[in-house]
Amino acid sequence: MISSDDSDPPAPASGGSAGSVSLAVMVNGTRYPLTLDPRCTLLDVLREQLDLTGTKKGCDHGQCGACTILVDGRRVLACLTLAVMKDGANITTIEGLAKDGVLHPLQQAFIEHDAFQCGYCTPGQICSAVGLIAEGRAQTADEIRESMSGNICRCGAYPNIVAAIQQAMGLP
Amino acid sequence: MAPYIGTATSRVDGLAKVTGTAKYAAEYNAPGLAHASMVGATIAKGRITRIDTTAALRVDGVITVLTHENRPPLADNDQAYNDDVAPEGTPFRPLYDGRIIFNGQPIALVVANTLEAARFAASLVRADYLTEPHVTDIHTKRDRGLAVKDPITPLDALFAPPKQRGAPGPALDGADVRHDGEYYVPIEHHNPMEPFASTAVVESDGRLTIYDKTQGVQNVQRYLCSVLGLKQDDVRVISTFVGGAFGVGLRPQFQAVLAALAARALGRSVRVVLTRQQMYVLGYRPAMIQRIVVGANANGTLNAITHDAVTVTSQHENYYRQETGWSGLLYSCANAKYAHRLAKLDLPTACDMRGPSAATGVYALECAMDELAAALKIDPVELRLRCYSDRDQHDNRPYSSKALRECYHQGAEAFGWHTRNPEPRAMRDGSELVGWGMASGVWDAFQAAITVRIRLSANGHAEVACATSDIGTGTATVMTQVAADMLGLPLDSVSVLLGDSTLPASPVEGGSWIAASVSNGIAATADAIRKELLRLAALMPDSSLSGTEADDVGLVDGMLVSRRDNARAVSIADAMRHSAVDQIEREITTNPIEDAARAHNTHSAVFAEVKVDEQLGVIRVTRVVSAIAAGRIVNTKTATSQILGGVVWGIGMALHEETAIDHRFGRVMNANFAEYHVPVHADVHNIKVIFVDEADDSNPLGIKGVGEIGIVGVAAAIANAVHHATGKRVRDLPITLDKLLGKPS
Ligand code: FES
């Protein structure tokens, strides 16, 4: 039987790019003027153009949380965010959490509680936890679990991640 | 100085991991780096009749599109594609020709200046195919499986079913109680968080450095050289950090070949990153249909076990492990028989996945034991104790150590098992049914030959080097601890180099064998350094150590110290400086000690509590206690994490994980994290890990390894708890609510 890829052919490839857009973002306190292909996700811009590879790509579909960063203090999935949507935004990534060589309390707690194994989900977990604490809603271990469930850890470090977050929140 | 071995030492790479400075395969850059996007086949079997790349090539920024028609030369014989851990058969050859043997198989690689251009252009590649009928459903082939042959080589004997013992047929006929059940585990995918990726960097001299996601840099290095026809020196493979692998990084994966091919074709550095979806055409845990029949006497001793299995592999390679053998190993039982057949399907080849064979085989055995306990009206722990065996049942050998009895006792105690009401559906918490189940676990304690290099500098710093990976297990930390203890140095005076094919030889990291192998390798190498230091110390005038026996002198706090009289000591630095030695270097290969007279295994007892919403069928695993006997635990912190991870995997196996294939197309339907469910935070509650003391002298440090044992038995303990909660026995994993609310099986 002869078969062919049956999907509709995509729009003609007029160069493949829809031009470029200029914008500026503030990342970890540094201002970056950018000229971008509008298709660029914030995740790819951070990783490929600004060389901030601490933010991870696990699925590129908003399903794993590895790319979690803080945009204007709120946790956001960088893979689901087009960079052009964030002109003027204030972005914090894992590279920006330690101040003057002093680790953020969550970073310290993650080390102490061994809240990771391979470390690949870790930047997303930590940024997500920073956002969670700022939201101020989760108070119990179960609420932390619920509110962190967008951040998958395939190594299964969950119990230690929750313990680390509790420590950083000052919960017993 | 207190020893580091046996302590809860934080990871030496923790700082890099929490600050985002740990670099993974897709995170290395190079001048002029090009980005590549893979295109997969859309049929399961047949051949490409035409492949059209013109639209893709017209996209701005696209450099080239590689297909089987224009690729650079590749080796043309199977031998070249056989990696260190390849099963028997004909290995897959990426972009070799137009033949399609599984859906999603790479058929083209679009290389462009930017990621965006590469991805867009990849969507424009079109292929026409001549399709052939395919089969991807294990159930359609369950009765036409290829029988696994009797073992010929010692390696086969590790994987083929063990020989029959006794006369299981008559023994089953004479049993007071007999249980006969069929259990099913579907295909599962590893889904490490880090996508498979390779960054192939063309160095100024034309050689390739490949930053690859792998569990074995030297395996990939040898494979790439033979597949691409390159000299050993032309390719270096580096994998400093690996974002999880769980077995799918044991064999070289096709993205490494694609990246290297493109870099060679263009003379330019190229990165290939697979999408999450594309990772579902790498290896997988084979689906497994198992039938277990157990016969017991009324007093709770076993008299016969038969275990038949059908597992999935590809048409081109026969992957199997000894899935059935665990049944006859674990308990005292005079009669046992096994059969293993392979359902050869039009899929990629299955591969090892955390606790390969044991996670699945022991699942069936331990559910069958639970069903037997219920039939005999004997407590499930008590049944295991009555069947307890102090000898390896296959070969009637003693164990080098086996503290499984203590696992049962300590696990049961910590869990509060003695208050369990044996009746199903007897325990409740508000509207939820509560169930308590348990299971045993078993894995092998392997050790492999490994080479370690240590360089000790007169300034008191030691560099320890070995090509092993650290896939998140904590290998780098364990290596640091062992080296620090053996050399008498603080942790921060030891640095570790690993994950680089140019380092001393290591096997792939898997099977839980690296901790024992590399730790004993470091100990042996450090011992050679100690002897050299002692020789240097003896050259010093009036050395307080002169006349001491080599074995009487240890290294402590930067000193050579007599173990009999610690007043007799010489500073390491002084000993080296006196002979004008700046650095002592030793590189030693350590082989496992031959000990075939004893069996070498790790064991566990797993206790699980589930709460089940009766109306909705929602199952929560609220508590797990895992008591582990695995020899000496080098690092209680990272080892605990290994076991926690294994338990989480067991929860996924029991309740969530299943790769669904649309058999009309032979294609995975749920190739993403939204539809392939893995446990998330909300699924994981209280998990307690207990390491039971277990002294073992199989290797000088008494290490057995903990990477696999954590998952083994967990799915069974949960399935047994679900039965205890609800009175329903679901033998078909995962236990989803439709199965639970449906008719009892
Ligand atoms: S990479 Fe963004 S959610 Fe997975």
Ligand code: FES
């Ligand atoms: S630490 Fe490996 S995925 Fe979370």
